[in-house]
Amino acid sequence: MNPFNLLFDKPAYTLYRYNPDNPLILVCEHASCYIPAQLQQLGLEDKAAKEHIAWDIGALDLAKGLSDKLNATLLVANYSRLLIDLNRPLEAPDSIPDVSEIYTIIGNQNLAKEHIEARQVNIFKPFHQKLAELIAESKQRHDNTRLVGVHSYTATYKGQARALQAGVLYMQARHYGEQILAGLAKDPALIIAANEPYQCAYGEDTTVPLHGDDNHIPAVLLEIRNNEINELAKIDRWVKLLSPVL
Ligand SMILES: [Zn+2]
Incomplete structure (x- = not known):
């Protein structure tokens, strides 16, 4: 047995809600x-271990709020992305990042092969197997299964404040992505964009290209600026904005 397996004392994921009657799957x-x-x-x-490099601040509470409001399945990761990034293919150079933003991740440098395998x-x-299972089951029951990843990004980047409040990232799911953006645009004060502040791509992402596009289901990532979702009242606002359009 791989001795590094003993490090991982939690399940890889929590199925916060499971509702196969709803074709929307949140992750x-x-x-x-x-x-x-x-x-x-x-x-x-x-401080660094609690910052954006380790996780998406506010994203879990927003995802739970959407799952509660819409009674939709929600699959949640239980480990930091610094251990292994679930939205990167295993072959991506930053699957296990040894540098992130301004930080050197000492505990990720020169990892033994067995340690990488254990992660x-x-x-x-297990996370991707569960997500694939949920999608396959939903596709058998519905012809409108949709996959939405809930993420957040930092309010400043390289010292510059980001004006963008939210982005909807998609590759093949242009129709679904534009539908979500059009719904959000009903609030004309919101600063939103397609495929900002990031883009999804094969080789760099798992959720949108592999679980979504390759399965021929609409798949998007929601990216919300993290100071928009760092308090419950603000999260409620985004739940109200997003829930009618997903
Ligand atoms: Zn993220």
Whole structure:
């Protein structure tokens, strides 16, 4: 047995809600900043280990709010993306990042092959197997299965404040993505955009290209600026904005 398996003391995911009657599937890949204690925060200071590099601040609460409001299935990751990024293919160079933004991730440098495999086997594979199962089951029951990843991004980037409040990222699901953006645009004060502040791509993402486009179902990532969803009242506002258009 791989001795590194013992490091991973939680299941890879939590199925926060399971409702196969609803063709909408929500997923929160960067929900958690949890790093097992034995890994000593991968060498990061306390503050850095709770920052955006470790997880998407606010994304879990927003995803739960949407799941509650819409009675939709929600699959939630239980480990920090710094251990292994669930929205990166295993072959991506930053699947296990040894540098993130301004931080060097000491605990990710020069990892033993067995340690990398343990992260893949205990975190990445069970999460993606479950998501694939949920999608396959939904496609058997519905002809309008949809997949939505809930993410957040930092309010400043390289010292610049970001004006964008939310982005909808998609590849093949242009119709669905534009429908969501059109719904949000009913509030003319909102600053929103398609495929900003990031873009999805094969080789860099899993959720949209692999679980969505390759399955021929509409799939998008919602990216919300994290200071828009750092308090319950603000999250409620985004639940109200997004729930009618998903
Ligand atoms: Zn994210």
